[in-house]
Amino acid sequence: MRKILPLGVLLLLCTIGVHAQKKKNDVIKDLDSKSEKYSEIAHNIWDLAEMGYLEEQSSALLQETLSNEGFTIEKGIAGIPTAFKAEYGSGYPVIAILGEYDALPGLSQEAVPEKKSAGKAAGHACGHHLFGTASTAAAISVKNWMETNNIKGTIRFYGCPAEEGGSGKVYMVREGVFNDVDVALHWHPSSANAASAGAALANKSAKFRFYGVSAHAAGAPDRGRSALDGVEAMNAMVNMMREHIPQEARIHYVITNGGKAPNVVPDFAEVYYYARHNRRDVVVDMFDRMVKAAEGAALGTGTTMKYEMIGGTHELLPNLTVQKIMYDNLEKVGGVTYNEEEKAFAEKISATLGKGAPEISSAEKIQPYKETARAYGSTDVGDVSYTVPTAGLGTATWVPGTPAHSWQAVAAGGMSIGSKGMMVAAKTLALTAMDIFENPKTVETAKKELEERRGKDFKYIPMLGNRPPALDYRK
């Protein structure tokens, strides 16, 4: 039976609704009025293209932006010089917005619609320059709204370095920097607008180093023991292992050092491995078998082997309570509409993406909400999502159909298409934080959901063990 509300109550509810809408529209306007400033910040970080744990200037720029707006900054958290926390307000609830700013090695590209290196060591092929900037913009606009409307609670921005293979957030989670956070919000650059329950694989990565004996490869080969043989023997065994691991698993490697000259038996060689699956127990098992393969390879080639854990992340744990709020806000904000110049740029990029690339007009749309997703990447947001209720979204910062880690992603991210997508994310994050501040009950529901999903006996065990932050992994 439906309850019929008295007219007075209905009118009051309508007024509250209209009032809430107005506040949201004000925040959207506030962000729109600053979009040029934020594009400039993002472009500076894009230009700097600093790699994991080396993001000194990018991190400093975001710190300065937040500090100028009245945030209190704590830098160098969790033993990482480029990690920081920026805070405004006090008390419950504590809402965190995550930001990243690391670039990828070897993906330098100019902001033009054809492949053209900018001649740098790295490029923002995962759009983390937009990630850090939009999250900063969202935190600032939420702070302005809190100030104007006397809202209780704390808004925080977390500057999270080295997402690409450096597992920055894992050290931050391990150190407990998220322990008093009630809800964490994040986003990621993408080629579509979506706020479905995300997915990401658990992952473990390590560098396996083999040590042999060098000798003249022709004059005295019997005196040498090749470290490269160790690497190759390990790879052969791991490649055979692929037949006997779960279907959905992923293993990949690059030989980062294979010796210097064919006529010198290499006394050192190194191979860098990733193992992934959507269940971390499977990853741990596969990784242990890879270590055995490495040990066997060393034994058989007369070399010795040592390995160093580099990264390790949990799979992503969605929180539908917060996710649905985020989706509703993304729908309200809407997608990305290109002007003529952007359309021409997008068409050129689209032509390089091969058959099956979606229509470029799909950047205007919001993808339908889904509660189950499949994805084959990994993110250190996974560890945050096991610690606090976490929700995220993706926005069309890249031309539809663009894969992450491509020159096309660097190109679009370096011009106005990237900035437009970034502002969609900033607005959606801000509106979602506002909804939670105004309905703190959501926090309790979200926390209950987190507890149920991760299970009663859950204990956080970092996948990378107790190693200190791998600050030099990109050096």
Ligand SMILES: [Zn+2]
């Ligand atoms: Zn990324």
